[in-house]
Amino acid sequence: MMKATLATWGGLAPLLATPAVHVDDADLSKEDAATFRSLATQVKDQPARPANPRARDARSYEVTFETPDGASTTVEQTDATMTPEFADLLQFLRRHHRRA
Template identity: 40%
Template structure:
């Protein structure tokens, strides 16, 4: 699973940060189940289109690969569902532990 972040104040220079990669094979069974549930919930809720964009908002792309199936979720600070936020928070927590 990867997390890409871009935008924010760095958007002026149009830089993307290197993607963070989570080795899901190294997760405990409990953590794997929790991640799968969060991913399912985030993917099931359609993102509402919002006309406005925050100037310095961060944008996030979460990519999950399972076999030949790839799930890509994209949202930003300006328009983020609670389900996506929960998944993002979980990922950030686990990246901080690496």
């Protein structure tokens, strides 16, 4: 069982309201839940990436994973330093949040 919350801020228009995205694997199909856990594992295992101090108007993304035992892990990345795995996770969260 795992939940994820995506918070987004910054960008060219950083003040436009960007609602948080919530995904709970209990709401997903068995296949999607497996994909979700796989993406989460890949992202959580990645070393932290320093922000690019020269980037301007880049967005920041923070994903917080929570498990039923109360443990939580937070991963933050920005547009200018995003890994492909993190981008895949963002797309997954947005897509499945809409369906939820």
